[in-house]
Amino acid sequence: MKPTRPALHPLLPLVLVSLVSGTLLPLALAPFGFWPAAWLSLIGYFWVTERAGTGKQAFWLGWCYGAGLYGLGISWVYGSMRTVATPIPLSVLMTAAFCLAIALLPGLQAWLYHRYFKRARGSRWLAAPLLWLVFEWVRSWLFTGMPWLYAGYALTDTPAGQLAAVVSVYGLSTVIAFSAAGLAMGLPGQANQAQRRTPALSAGAILLAMGSGWLLPADRWSDISDSASVVAIQSNVSQAQKWQSSQVRPTLEFYSEQARRHDTADLMIWPEAALTVRPERIPAYLEDLDRVGNERQQGIITGIVTREDDRYFNALLGFGTADGEYRKQHLVPFGEYLPFEQQLRGLINFFNIPMSTLTPAPEPQSPMPWMYRGEERHLAPVICYEAAYPGLTMALARDSDLMIMVSNDAWFGDSLAPHQHLQITRMRAIENSRAIVRSTQNGISALIDANGEVQARSQQFEVAAVSGSVNLRQGMTPYQRWGGPYWALLPLLGLIALGWASRRHRG
Incomplete structure (x- = not known):
């Protein structure tokens, strides 16, 4: 009788997808510049957090995503420590501690989604990307701020990047987050016909952003x-x-x-x-x-x-x-x-x-x-x-x-x-x-x-x-004229409205 192989823990594939998805976002940024990886990264994050069975699982899967994101994306902290002759073991330890600590933010983001929004109507294509945008804003000020590795920077060398003169880098992150959430709904596990149409709409939105940026270069807003x-x-x-x-x-x-x-x-x-x-x-x-x-x-x-x-x-x-x-x-x-x-x-x-x-x-x-x-x-x-x-x-x-x-x-x-x-x-x-x-x-x-x-x-x-x-x-660009520190109110208000509607529906 052949010995049976031990079964893999059911969470292990999700953990691996989380880690790999996290490392993809830095690959979309300089110096790599493979910008489609930004969508692949967020699709993986949304897909994995949707499949978490409990809030605890969602938190740790989000943390794994953050470990991949920051472990590669801000690995340069190690070089900063070595510049002042910090011993190699201590440099490795402190860099790892820093990256894993910041990775708690994607974990908290995933937990909030599971705890308050997963059962809300429109959660997959609305709540998930709204939370992503809110947490990019949180990263800009929490503990004095670490506004690095924003998804929107992936579009710098694409025609859509020119739209930053209108909506800033946060607006570009919005394009990626919402379209990635829509594309994620085309992955295995989606049930109804309406959800299966969402990826096509998301792809159309991406093409629209690219075309709009091509028609509206940033230099048209100044003389x-x-x-x-x-x-x-x-x-x-x-x-x-x-x-x-x-x-x-x-x-x-x-x-x-x-x-x-x-x-x-x-x-x-x-x-x-x-x-x-x-x-x-x-x-x-x-x-x-x-x-x-x-x-x-x-x-x-x-x-x-x-x-x-x-x-x-x-x-x-x-x-x-x-x-x-x-x-x-x-x-x-x-x-x-x-x-x-x-x-x-x-x-x-x-x-x-x-x-x-x-x-x-x-x-x-x-x-x-x-x-x-x-x-x-x-x-x-x-x-x-x-x-x-x-x-x-x-x-x-x-x-x-x-x-x-x-x-x-x-x-x-x-x-x-x-x-x-x-x-x-x-x-x-x-x-x-x-x-x-x-x-x-x-x-x-x-x-x-x-x-x-x-x-x-x-x-x-x-x-x-x-x-x-x-x-x-x-x-003045439209962003200079109308942009400012209150842009985060829109996704915050959207989440509040979604949460209120969800509670009313359950009630």
């Missing part, structure tokens, strides 16, 4: 008022060396040389914290920079840490024909400030990194003025992580002629993060119908047009000066 020659400098100083005292003089000399070499550009941008000493310690250097810029009618903007009283700010300063100071409004937790500082400071090297004692701007910031051809223009400044916040960048860009974005992606090494960050920046260009000049420490620096297309870019890990001509634009 070209002028053009300017620009240059974005990339220093390629390693993060391990950047803040050492021995590196101060070579850094100052490097940027002095760049200023001499690129004397014909109308605007020159240096990266985030390009100068690693505070302004009051190098007054002669900055005075000379201002004088040179004015003599040749050039605006020069550099990242630097500034001080007021006992507070330190990650800032941009303008020289020459550019003016003013912009202070970073949204800091990176553990990177620029330390939650639970008394408990964590000194515990391991990672919690003693430079720039981890900064203060966010105490008031909303304004665009930086720039005199160009006898007229005052305005530059919308964005520092690094701020690019991930559509509302913050929109508030600055709608009254500006050009966006400038500086970053220090050296923290992330040769990982997915610099590519994801560039894609996020491109989406901000589309939403605001503005060109962007992007300067980073070791890549990827780029010039991006109002349709989010990269006109010129650097390679990573090399000294570079990305130069070219960009258009100055004026006008």
Whole structure:
């Protein structure tokens, strides 16, 4: 008599589908760019959570999805820790803990669906995608926010991506979420004829979004008022060396040389914290920079840490024909400030990194003025992580002629993060119908047009000066005119109405 093989646990196939579905969403984003994977990912998530037998099963299946999503999508946290020589075992442990903790959000999302909406009329094609959108919003502010890996970014390089000028990246996530929920209803297990028609309607909606984006490029919402020659400098100083005292003089000399070499550009941008000493310690250097810029009618903007009283700010300063100071409004937790500082400071090297004692701007910031051809223009400044916040960048860009974005992606090494960050920046260009000049420490620096297309870019890990001509634009996109922080009210109100209708129906 042949021995019988032990039967697989009935949940094991669902667990595997959850994990694989989670890893598919990062594959739809940069640098992979296989955008259909966004639909496959959400279809898998909706299908699996629908098949959970209990709220507990739904939670753990959602958590497995999140483990796949974040385990691949933000694996770059490991590189950040290794940059400051955190031991490999501890780096692996902390990265895994961080990813698995954030994965609790898709788990909670799945539990809420099972607990409150699964039996509601229209739950599969309405409640499930509405919950997805609400949780993308929750991720933008919970524990100061982690607005990364949004489904809508998958459409950046498709015609539908141009619709971000109308509905923002959240609207693009809406297209994917609702159409994925409809397509999921075509998978095995759907019963009635009406549900079997839903996939065809969803496919039609996808085609409609693609065609609408092709007909409505982002640059149609703004007008070209002028053009300017620009240059974005990339220093390629390693993060391990950047803040050492021995590196101060070579850094100052490097940027002095760049200023001499690129004397014909109308605007020159240096990266985030390009100068690693505070302004009051190098007054002669900055005075000379201002004088040179004015003599040749050039605006020069550099990242630097500034001080007021006992507070330190990650800032941009303008020289020459550019003016003013912009202070970073949204800091990176553990990177620029330390939650639970008394408990964590000194515990391991990672919690003693430079720039981890900064203060966010105490008031909303304004665009930086720039005199160009006898007229005052305005530059919308964005520092690094701020690019991930559509509302913050929109508030600055709608009254500006050009966006400038500086970053220090050296923290992330040769990982997915610099590519994801560039894609996020491109989406901000589309939403605001503005060109962007992007300067980073070791890549990827780029010039991006109002349709989010990269006109010129650097390679990573090399000294570079990305130069070219960009258009100055004026006008407001529909998103700038009517968008804002209250967009989440619509899916919230939809869920409330659905829940109320479900309770009334059961009653």
